[in-house]
Amino acid sequence: MKAKLLKRISKDMHLSEEEVLEESISSFLDRSLCNASVEIEKLKNKYDVESSEELEEKIEKVEVEAHPAWEELIEWENLKKQIVKFKEWTKKISTSS
Numbered sequence: 001m002k003a004k005l006l007k008r009i010s011k012d013m014h015l016s017e018e019e020v021l022e023e024s025i026s027s028f029l030d031r032s033l034c035n036a037s038v039e040i041e042k043l044k045n046k047y048d049v050e051s052s053e054e055l056e057e058k059i060e061k062v063e064v065e066a067h068p069a070w071e072e073l074i075e076w077e078n079l080k081k082q083i084v085k086f087k088e089w090t091k092k093i094s095t096s097s
Helices: 004-011 017-047 054-062 066-096
Strands: none
Touching: 004 017, 017 054, 017 066, 054 066
């Protein structure tokens, strides 16, 4: 089903299937990078901090409630790792073109 759809889209858009796939992957990575960045910005605003380290300090000094701050700190750290991966893949795609 997906292979047929890819073939139809590429034919309709006068692009190769490879071009459609490459653009799709690039769009996915861009959107994912943007979403992760937005989530980090929400956490920065929520806790009035500029970094995850600053949030950790606030938690340790009991300036914010430990729950859910610890869970959100873990989420922030995971988002930072995801951003690194999204950027790595974006770079790989742009250099392979």
